[in-house]
Amino acid sequence: MATASMPQFPALQANIDTEVCVIGAGIAGLTTAYFLSREGKAVVLIDAMDVGAGETGRTTAHFFPPDDRYFKIESAFGTDKARLVADSYREATSLVESIVRNEKMDCEFERLDGYLFSMTQEGYPDLDKELAAARRAGVDVEKRERVPGLSFDTGPCLRFTNQAQFHPLKYLSGLAAALVRNGSHIYTHTRALSVDGDNALQVVATRNGEIRAKAVVVATNTPFNDRVVMHTKQAAYRTYVLGLRVPRGAVPRILLWDTGDPYYYVRLETSNRNAEHEILVVGGADHKVGQDEHPEHRYDEIEAWVRQRYPLAGAVEFKWSGEVMEPADGVAYLGRNPMDDRNVYVITGDSGNGMTHCTAGAMLITDLIMGRSNAWEDLYAPSRKALHGMSDFIKEQANTLSQYRDWLQGGEVESVREIAAGQGAIVREGTRKLAVYRDEGGGLHVLSAACTHLGCVVAWNSAEQSWDCPCHGSRFSVEGEVLHGPAMASLEMTSSCEQSDIPNPPKDSRSAKGHKQL
Known part of the structure; x- marks a missing residue:
């Protein structure tokens, strides 16, 4: 956000008719709108805030292997579907690269090697399982003795070639410009309040007007139009990020992920090519949303992890947090919304792989709206049952119910x-x-x-x-x-309790747990 200038758009002020209404101006929504506009569809895109002001503006923007690992996906879904996951990741990354090239975007897209490692010997067997499963899925991966070029010894690691990173907001700015050139319309500060309709027509209600569309895509990180069903299938996690100065050239230009709990992820950012330093971007220390009321210590934990392994790291320049949605079985939900007619679609369950999943979701939903078949449809279907990863699903539901x-x-x-x-x-x-x-x-x-x-x-x-x-x-x-979201309405304002002096039992504690990548 500090290194990008974002385009501004007006709020919707009247009723409007269109072919497709896309809700959410992050990477999921803008990519879907962009693809559909290239297909000749009339598209209206709306957002409650500004372009990129949601979770895409907070991502560390890795394009990398599944955060839930190929060996777990293979165990749950089978080798054929693990191969489909690998195909979707590869195609999504390549498509972003082609969009950057064709639209002449200056968004710092860069192909890089990525390395997965474990800081403990207990994690070494999982690296071998991941190596075998990834190869069966057709992934270009090899085992190395350690990650090269680092000041600390990672031990055995897996090298995934041809991964990528970019500047997410500069990419969104380019997508928005291309979308407008294609004749579509963007309205910001326009919150969708409801989606209601049938197979022929959906109506999106906002404060200042209705949008009548033949199809609606809900791309709001987590769907607001479904009160219950999708929210039993995924859990919300908060993840934390620091950006620290490092001398230019002191750290290799790679992507780095470990297998620990808490889990850390690393990349370099060089928006200012003339500066003598780069920004080392390190994230992790995750926990369930709303289950750590004073999470500042998580920034301290990340900083301690960094300084132990990168002694040349200097001042902390940036710190922020974001939200990721973790699906029950480790695979995103991309496609037709299970509780609506067949012309409402959702992109959610990013599982820490938001840039990849959102692009794949935009590709899949564009095919569905255009009436084309897509090999990924069944794999990513939001209507699928949470049969895989059932133990994690039960734990998450028990955690949710306990909050009441x-x-x-x-x-x-x-x-x-x-x-x-x-x-x-x-x-x-x-x-x-x-x-x-x-x-x-x-x-x-x-x-x-x-x-x-x-x-x-x-x-x-x-x-x-x-x-x-x-x-x-x-x-x-x-x-x-x-x-x-998923809440649509504000918290209710109530009368002041300035003079209240009400005795209460001691505060009960809540547990927190590390989890996913931003």
Whole structure:
């Protein structure tokens, strides 16, 4: 965000008719709209914020092998479908490269080798299993004694050739420009409130107008149009990133991932080609959304990991976090929405591979809308049952259900007077639970603590200054506005409790767990 200038577009101000309405101006939505516009379709794309202001603007933008590993996909789905996964990844990366070339985008697209390693001997057998499964899937991979060029010994590793990285927002800027040239329309600050219709026509409602379309693509990281079904199939995780200065040329230009828990991922960023330094971008230390109220320590853990392995690393220039959706069986959900008519489509379940999955999803959905067959349709179908990875699915559902016990607990503080400036806490007031934030001037911002998606009690996120839902990953600002779905409506504002002094039981703790790549 600090190194890209994004195009601005107006808000929708009237009813409009089109062939396809795409909701979400990240890589999933813009890529889908771009492909359909090239097919001659009339496309309207909308976003509640600006182009790239969601999770695509927070990605570290690796194009790399499946985060859930080929040997696990092969075990769950079989060798043939593991090969389809490999094909979709390869084709998606190549298609991005061709778009960059054909549209003459200056978005720093670069082919690189990627290395997977384990810092512990316990992880070495998994590397051998991954090597064999990846080769059966047709992937170009080899085993090495260590990752070359690093100041620390990684031990055995797998080298995946011809992976890639780019600057995600510069890419989106190029896609938006191409989409407009193709005659399509982009409206920002236009939140979709509902999608309703039948096989012939869908109507997308917004505050200032309706969009009537023959097909709708929901590309909002997690679908907002389905209240329950898709949200039982995936879980929301928060992941953290640091960007640290390193001397130019001191670190090899590779992609790097480890197999640990927590799991770390590394790349170099060189937006300023004249600078004497580059930015080492390192992410990890993941946890379920809404289940670590003070996650600042995760930045410290990443920094400690970096400084132990990259002693030349200098000052921290950037820090941020983002949200990834982890599917129950490790494979994304791309295609027809299972709870709607056959002309509503979703792209979700990025599993930390958002750049690849979103591009593959755009390719697949374009084929479906154009009436063409696609070999990936059954593999990625959002309607598939969560039969694979069932143990993880059960654990995630148990974790989600356990969050509703918060309604039986007291508040987190005995009085709102305990809430420091710039912080928030949950307060019980009779039968209600309130999400109370105190601003730097001492004023209180009081909201209902019930997530507007399915009623889970939100939790304070001190790192992002937001209210996050620990059940399905919705996020809200301190004013209650939706920052991330599946919630569609803001948290309800309520009366001030400035004078409240309500005793409460001690705050109950929540567990946190490392997981996925941004």
